[in-house]
Amino acid sequence: MAIHLLLGAPGSGKSARAVAATRECLEGGARPLLLGFGRDAVAGLREEVGVNGVRREPIARTFHGLAFSLLQKHHISGPTPFLLSGAEQDVFIRRLLAEGLTTWPTAFSKAVESAGFAKELRDLLSRVVERGISPEELVAIGERAKRPEWVSAAHFYSLYLAKLAQERPGAIDPNALILRAVNLLTDDPPLLGQVRASFDLIIVDDFHEADPSQRMLLSLITQDSLLVTADPASAVGKFRGADPEGMVSALESMAAERRSELVTEILSVQHRTTSEITKVLNQIRSEIPRSEYSKAATTSRSGGAIRIENYGSAIDEATSVALWFQELHVIEGVSYRDMAVVTRNSNTELFRIAFSALGIPITHTPDLSLAERNAVWPIFTLISLADASLKPQFDAHQHDAEIEELMLSIYGEADMFDIKRLNELRFRSGSSETSLYELLNERNDLPTTRISKYIEGVRKILSKSGGRTDEILWKVWQLLSSAGEPAAMWQSVALSGGRKGEAAHENLDSLIELVQNASRYTERKPRSRVMEFVHEMQSQEFDADVIRPRRIERERVAISSVHRARGRQWRVVAIPSLNGGAWPNLTPRGSLLGSEEFVELQGRSDDTGSAEILKLNASSALLIDERRLLHSAVGRSGEYLMISAVTGEDSRPSRFFRDIGQELAPDSAGVSKVSDRLSPESFISALRHRATGEGGGMIAPAETTPERAAQILGFLANADVAGADVSNWYGYRPLSDDRPVAVEDEEIRLSPSNIDAFENCQLRWLLTQNGGQRGDSKEQALGILIHQVAEGLIQPDISASDLKAKFDSGLLAIDLGKGWVRSSYEKSANRMFENLLSWHAANNRTLLSVESQIDMHIGRVHLTGKIDRLESDENGKTIVVDLKSAKTAISKADAQATHQLSAYQLAVAEGGVRDLELAPPAGGELVYLGGEKLSSRVQSELGIDEVKQALGEIALKMSGAFFEAQKSKECRICPVKSSCPRMAAGSQVVDLG
Template identity: 30%
Template sequence: MRHTEDSTHATSSALPGAGPVRWTLVPPHGSAPERAPWRPSPEQEEIAGLPAGCGPRLVLGGPGTGRTRVLVELAARRIGGGLDPDRLLVLTPSRLSAARLRDDLTAAVSATMSSPPVRAWQSYAFDLLRRAQNQGLLPGVVHGPKLLSGPEQDVLIGELMAGHAAGFGAPVVWPPDLREALATRGFRQEVRELFDRMSEYDLAPDDLRRLARRLERPDWAAAATMQAEYQAVRRLRMPESYDPAALVTEAARVLEEQPEFLRAEQERLDLVLVDDLHEATPSIHRLLAVLCRGRDTVLTACTDTVVQGFRGARPDLLRTLEDRLAEPARPLRRHPLGTSRRMPGAVAEVWQRVAERIPAVAGARHPRALRPAENTPGAADTGHVATAPVDVAVDVPEDGAGDRAAPGEVTTVVLSSPLHEARWIAHQVLERHLVHGVPLADMAVVVRNGRYLEGLERQLSALGVPVSTSAAETPVRDEPAVRPLLGALRIVTEAAAAAADREEDAHFGALTVQAAVDLLSSRIGNASPMDVRRLRQRLRAEELAAGGLRTSDDLLVEALVAPGALDAAGVRSVPARRIARMLAAGTRALREEGATAETVLWSLWEAAGVAESWRRRALEGGPAGERADRDLDAVVGLFESAERYVDHLPGAGPAQFLDYIDNQELPMDTLAARAPTDETVEIMTPATAAGRQWPVVFVAGVQEGVWPNTRLRGQLLGADLLTDALDLGVDQAARVTPVTRMREVRHDELRSFSAAVSRSCGTLVVTAASGEDEQPSEFLDLVDPPGSRPGDGARAVVDAPRPMTLRALVAELRQWVQLHEEDPVRSEAAARLLHRIASSPRPVPGAHPDTWWGAAALSSTAPVFDDGVPVPVSPSRIETIHRSPLDWFVAASRAEAATDLSRSLGSLVHAIAEELPEASGSELVAELERRWPTLGLPDTWESAVQLERARQMLRKFAQYVLDARSKHGRRLASVEGAFSVLVQGRARDALLRGRVDRLELDEQGRYVVVDLKTGRNQPAGAKIAEHPQLAAYQVALTAGAGTAMVAGQDETVLELPGGTVTELSGGALLVQLGTRAKSPSVQQQDPLDPDATWARDLITRAAELVAGERFTARHDQAEGAFNGHGCKLPQICPLCAEGRQVSEP
C-alpha cells in the first residue's frame, strides 16, 4: 500500500483497541498509464464480437497474442450492450492476475459496476461455499467458510508429525527407510503434495489404502491414516476452513450434489470467461465441467507457458476439454491467435525455439511461429542475438532526455560466478536507467526459484539497485522488520511463563546477550555495532565506578529489562530505550485479560514508535524509502497473519502463535496492499511474472541444476504415481519409468523458461554463470544456438564491470590518483573529479583525502608512557614483548579477538584451583560440574569433550598438590598473590607487576612460584632455564615479593636490591595440566644465580621496547618470532601483505 498519513492511520485503527476506523481515499502513486487503443486482428474481432448463445469457445495463442485483451474486450462489449455485470463471471488463476484483469475491465467499460465480476479460481470457489453455507447446504459448518493457507496447512502437518514422534495421535506406521526423514521440512512438503493430489481427485483415505495394496506402497497406507487424522483435526480445530486444494473440489461437489443450487447459479450467469486455463488443476476442470457444460463460456490457453506446475497445473487436461464442456447442439469451437502484439522479432524467435521443445497437447495446439503485428516494436526486425554484453542501442539526446532500449535486442552473457552475474546485471540496470533514461519500472529480473531470488535481491540492493519482490516470495517470519517484533514477543512470552511457574515477577531468562544485541541492531533498534560497543563500555564503566564486577553481557541484558536501569546508569542510548520500552509494553499487554498474539504485537509495535519515521521515509522515496515501504508492508503482513491465527484459534495464546509462525517455512500470500514499485526493478519467479510484460527483461541463473532443475519432485511418497494411477489406471501407472518422469519435469522447466523469455516486449537479456561449480545450461543454447555464434561457437566468459555506484566510482578514481607517475594526465583528472565529489553538498564517503586510510596523520605521536614514569611490565608478557612489541601493544589495548573456549576453560580451572587449593580430585570435579553451566555452552558432544578435558586437568592438579607435599616437602603459602617490584634499568625503569597462581615454601624456607598452565603445548625442556616468565617471578622473589604476598601487601611497591635470606628464591615451576600426558608435567627453573643479571636485563629491556610511540613487528624466527608458525595479527602487521596500508605498493 502507499504509506500516506491517512492510509497509515486507517491500517492502525483497524487493529484491536485502536479506536474508530477512518478511511481516506488517496490518489494512486505516480500517473496511471493510458490505455492503449485496440486495433484487433480479424480473428480477435471475431472473438470480441461473439454473440449471446455462442456456446463454449477456446481461444489458443502464444504469449502476447492478446488472449487476455480479447476477453476484456468481449466483456466490455457485452456490458456495453446491456449485460448486467452481475451476470458475468471472469475467472483467472491467481489473485494478482485477477486484480490486473479487474483494472483492465474497469478501464474498458463506461458503465458503473458495483463489483467487477473478476475472480481468482479459489476466490470463486470460496464465494460458492459461502453462499451454500448461507443456504444451509454445508452440514456441520456453522460459520462462514475460511481458507486454510498453504503455510498454515504445512504447520498443521508438522504438528501432527511431531505428535506422532512423541507417541500421540493415530498410530501411523511409516516404512523403516523413511523414519529418518520424518522430521524434515522436505518430508512435510512430500506429505502436503500427496494430500493435495488426494484433494484434487476427491480421494478418500480408504481409496488410498486400496491403491497402496495394489501398487505395494506401504507409505501410502501410512499417509492414508495420517490424512484421516489431518481431516479430523482440521474439522475439530477449524471446522469452517478448507485447504487450497480441497476448496475447489468441495465447491464442485456442492454443485454436483445440489442440483437446485447449480441451476440457480447457472441461471445467474449469462457468460463465463476463463483466462489462462493451462494453469488449471483437475479440480478446476471438474468445477468448470459442472458449471459451464454447453453454456456460453470463452476460455483462453497457451500450453507452452505454464508456471503453476508446482501447484498441480495440468495443461494436458485441455485435450479432454471438449468432452467436459461440449454438448451435441453446442460443440466446443477453437480460435487460434498467431499475431504477436508483444514480442519483437528476435524475442519471438527465441520463444519459438523454446516452445518447439515442448510437446503439443491434442486439441489445444496453437501457432508457434508468431507473426509480429505492424505496431509491435521491431516488427520489421528479423531479430538477432548478441553473444557478448552489448550496450542498449540508444543515442542519448543532447538535451539529456534519455530514450528506451532499441527493441528486438536479445543478449546472452556468461559470467564467472553468480556474484559477478549480479554485478553485471546491476551495472546494466543502472546504465540503462541513468544513461539511457529507461525507467526502473520498465525493467524486470526473472529467476527460476525463490532461493536464487533471495541471493540476487541482496546483491543488487548492495550494489545500489532499488529492487522489490512479491510478498509471496518471502516467509513473513524472515522479513527483517518482523524479526524484532517476533523476538520481543518471544522474550516477554517466555518470561511470563517462567514467572507463572515460580509465582513471581517476570524473569527475562529468554533475553540472552545475543538476543539483546539482535534486538538493538534490528530494523527497529537500528543500532550500529559501534553503538552497541559504546553502550557496553558506558554500562561497564558505570558498574566499575560503583564498585561492581558484573560483565558487560549481564549489564546489557539488565539495561533492557530492569526498570530504570538505563536512567540509573545515565545512558541516553535511543535504541536501548526503545527496546526497553517495547519489552515493558509487551509485558503489560500480556497481563491483560484476553491477551492474544495480535494485541501483544500491537503493544510492541506502538511502543517501538517507528511508524511515523518509517512512513515519512517511505514518502521521501529513494533506496531508504523503498526499504521503509517494504518494512511497513511486512509489519502489515505480520498483523494479518496474527489476525488470521486468532480468528482460526480464538483460545490460543501468543506462545502458540510463535510456534505457528516459526514453523511457517512457506511464504504467506497476503491481501494487504503492497508498496508501489514504480521506482524499483522487480525481481520475481516466472509464476509472479505471468501475464505481465516489460521493455527490458533479464532472465538470470540459466545454469545447470538451477534452470532447468530436473530433480524429480514428489517421488519420496509418489505423488506423481498417484496422479498417474488415477488418470491412467493402476497397470499403466506402474509402467511409467523414472526416465519418463524426468522428461516430464524437463518439459515443465521448459514451460517456465518459455514464460520467462516471453515477458519481454523489447529487450531480452539472458545470463548464466560458468565456473568451477556452475556451467551454463542447455537452455542458453535455445536462446543463442551454437551455429549462430562466430568463430568456434564457444562463449567467452565476460568480466563484470565495476558497480555503477558513487562509492565504486570514488574507489576507481582513488586508484588513478595514486598512479601519477604512470599516467599523470588521467591522475590529475581523477583528482579534480574527486575534489568535485568531496566538495558537493552531499559528499560521498571516501572521496576526501582526510578520510583515506594511510593518508591521515597519526592520531597521536606521544609515547605510551611519559618520560620518567616506570613502565609497567607483566611477567607473562615479557616473552611476547621481546618476540614482537606490536603483539604486546594490541593485547594491552584489549584489541585481541574475543576470548575463545580454551581460554574460558582455563579461567574456570584456575578459579577452582584458587578457591580449593588443597582439595581432592573428587571435590575439584564436583565443583567443576557445579560451575560448568556458567560457561553457557550448548549441550553437544563438543561440550562433553571439553568437560571431560577440564575434569582431567583438575585431577592432575590434585595429583600435583599431593606430590608437592609428600614427595618434595613443599607447603602452600599463598594463592593468587599479587606483587609490584621496581626494577631500575640503564635507559628505563620497569615496574614489574604480576600475580602468581600458587606460592609454596620449600624445606629450606625459600619461596617457590608455581604457575598452572592449561594449554595443550608446553615449552621445550632446554628453554626452561631461561624462561622469561619464570625468571621474572624469581626476580620479584629476591625483592621480597614472597613475604609481601603472604602478608597481603599487594599494593606495596618493592625495590631491587632487597630481600633477606628467607626471601631468596627457591625456583619457579610450570605445572602443565592441559597436555595429553596422564600425569601433571612439572617443568622447574632452578634458583637464579645471585650474581647473574640477565633476568633483570630482560625485564628492563622489555620496558624500553614498549615505552615509546612505535612498536616493532617481527617475523624473524632467529629472534623467536612465533617459532615459525606465522603471524598472529596479519590484518594489521606491516610485514604481512594483508596488513599493509592501502597506500603502500
C-alpha cells in the same frame, strides 16, 4: 458452441485477446466470466478490462474465488462455510501427527514429528484431493503400487477429514475447495443450470496453470462459449498441481462431450520481446515436450541488449546487476519500475544489499512468516513474557534470553555493547543471581527502560480479564505506537522514502497484517485466549493467505521469484544464479512420501508401475518443469535481459546457462568482472585508457583524442580528483620506503608465541603484527578465559567448584551470539575446562609457577613473553608447558621443531625468567584442550647454542626489508589474503610489462 484455444509464447498477445474478448462481451450487453490464476494476475486483468470507458464492472475471478462464492451464496444449513488458510491447515496436520493416531511404516517413525514430514504429507494430500480421490481409493492405490506410506496417508486423510468436521465445523480445506463446489453443482442440477445460464462467455487466461479439479469445475459451468489462452511451456504451478501436459487432451474431451470442436489458434508473433530475447525463448521451448502445440516465435522488434555473464562470486553478481540497472536508468532513461530481478528461489538478500548500496529503490514480498518478521516477533515475545509473569510459578531467571532479544529488537534499540555492559554490571556489583527481569525494575539508567515499560504495559492489558484477542493486540499496538515510540516514528519515516522508508513500510505492513489476522482469528474463536493466537501464529511455517494492503509502487525495481512474476512484464529483467543444483534444481520435492511419483502414476493408463520407473519419470518431469520456469522468467523481459551464473568454490554454471551461452555467445569464456561505468573512478579509468591509446570505453566518446583526454586529466588533477594525477598512477612511482624494519644496531623485539607464525608465512606475520587482523574473536576470548582459569590452579586450596564459578562468570561476559551458535561455543568452552582439570589431575609433575614473565637479551634480540606453566619433573629439572585452545594437535615432528617451546627452554637455561631461579630445562609440552579428547605433544631437551643461532637468524629476517608470502594449508583462512600476491584476492591486477 465452440471451444477456442489460443496458444502462444509470452508476449504474443494471449492475455490481450482475453481482455479484448471480455470488453467486447461487456460492451455488447452480454455476461462474461473472466478466470485467471492468482489474485495479482486477476487484479491486473480486471484493471485492463476496466479501462477505455467500460463502466460495468466485469466478472474477473480466480477459480478458488468462484468456488468459494458458490459455496457461500448457496449455503442452506449448518455452520457457515469458511476457508481454512494454508498456514492453519499446516498447523492442524502437525497437531494430528503429534497425537500419533496413525500408524506409519517403521522407516518413517523418526520423521513423522518433523515439520518437513508434515509439509510432504500436505503436498501428497493436495495432489490426492485435486484428483477427487477418496481415502478408500488411496488405500487401494497404495496397496496395488506396494507403497505402504500411501496406505498410512490414506488412513491419516480419513482421520483428518473427521477431525476437521468435528473441531472446525464449516471449515473448507483449501485443496478441497474446488471439488466442494463441483459436488455442490453436481448434486443440484437446477443450481447447475442456473450457474451455466449466468455466463454467455467464459474466458480463461493461462489455462496451462489449471489442475484437474479446476478443469472439472470449468467443464461443469461451461455452456455456450469458451475461450482459453495458454502456453504449456510457461507453466510455473506444477508444484500446486498444474498439469500442462494434459491440457490439450482435457479440452478435446470437453469438446467431444459437447459434440463440438476444439478450434486452436497459434500466436507466433512476439509483440513484447526483441529478436535476441525471442531467440532465447525459442531455444528453451525447443527442449520442452509437446512443442507441436506451438511454433517458434518471431518478432520484428529490434534494439535492447542481452548479456550472458559468469561471475566469480555471488556478491559480484548482485553488484553487477545493480550497476547495470543504474546504468540503464541514467544513460538509457529506463524507469526503475520497468526493471526486475527474477530468481528461482527466495534468497534475495545480496540483491537487496547491492541495490540499497547504490540508492536504488526496490520492492519485494517478505519471505518470512508473519511471526518471524522484525515488527511482529517482539510483540509475541512481549505478550508471552507478560503472560508468564502473571502466573504464580513464574521464574524470572528462565527469561533472561527473552529480555536480551527484546532489548536487541527494533523496539528495544539496544546493541551488544549494552548487553555486555548489563551483564558486567550484574557481576561487578555482586548481583549475579539477579535476573535481567528483576534488574529491569531496579534501575532506570540502563537501556532496559523502554522494554521495562512495555512489559509492564502489556501486563496491565492482560490482567484485565475478558479481553478479546483482537482487542488485546489493538491495545498493544497503541502502546507501541504512542508518541515517541518506534511504531509512531515509522509512520513519518515511511513517507521519507529511501532504504529506511522501505523498512518502515514493511514494518507497518506487518503490523496491519497482524491486526487483520487477530480480527479474523477472533471471529472464528471469540472465546479463545490471546496466547492461543500467539502459539498458532508461531506454529505457522508460512504466511496465511490474507489480503495484504497494496501500495502504489513508484520507481522501484521489483525483486521477485519466478512464481510471483507470472503474468507480469518489464523492459529490463535480470535472471541470476543459473548454477548447478540451483537452476535446474532437480532435488525431488516429495522424495519422502513420493507425491511426484503419485502424480506420475495417476498420469498412466493404469495405476501400477515399479518404483524405479516412477522415480525416473518423475525426475525427467522435474527437469522439464525447471525449463518451464526458466522460459517463464525469460518471457518477463521485453528489451534488456541479463542471464548470469557464478563460478566459485561451491558453484558452477548449470546446463541451462551453458545451453543459452552456446546459442548466443559461443565464443565467450572466463569470469566476468564487475564494471561500474558510472562512478568517478570508472570515468578516470576511461580517460586514462584513452590518454595512453588503449581505448576508453563508453564514457570517453570516440571523438575524444588521447591529447584531449590528457587535458581533461590535467584539469581534474589540478582539482585534486583522485587518480587523475599521473604521478600517482600505479607503476609510475618507486617504492615509497625500501628500508628494513630495524636498522643496524637497532633492538629487535621477539615474542616466542609469534616465531612459528613467522616461519609459516613471513608476510602474514608482518601484516597481522601491524593491524592486519580483526580484534579479539570469540575463540581468542575463550582462550584467554581458559588461561585465566588455569592461573587459579596454582592455589593449593582452590576447589573445582570455585574454578567453575570463575569460569562461568567469565563466560557470561563474552559475546558468544545467540541460540545454537552460543550453545556451540558454550559446549566447546566447557569441554576445554573439563580437559584442563583432567590434565591437571593426571599430571604428576610439580607446578612451580604460572604466567611467568620472560625478559632477556641475546645480542640485538630482546626476547619477551609469558610461559603458561613451569613445572618440575621427577629429576628436578624444569619443564615448560604451553596450553592451546585448538582442537587439533600438530605432528610430533613439528612439536619437536617448534620455536615457541625452544625459546622458552632457552629463557629457562639462561636465567631469563623474571624473579625465578630454575633448574636446567628438560623439555617442553604443548597441551591441546579444544578437542573431544585431550591431546599433547612434547619437545625434548635442546642444545642451547643451536637455539640461540636459530632465533638470531629468525630475528634478522624479521628485521629485514623483504617478507615472503609462503603457501600453506592455512592460506584458505588467512585474515590478510586480500593483501597476498599468492592469492587471487590479493594478486596484482596491472601488468607492468
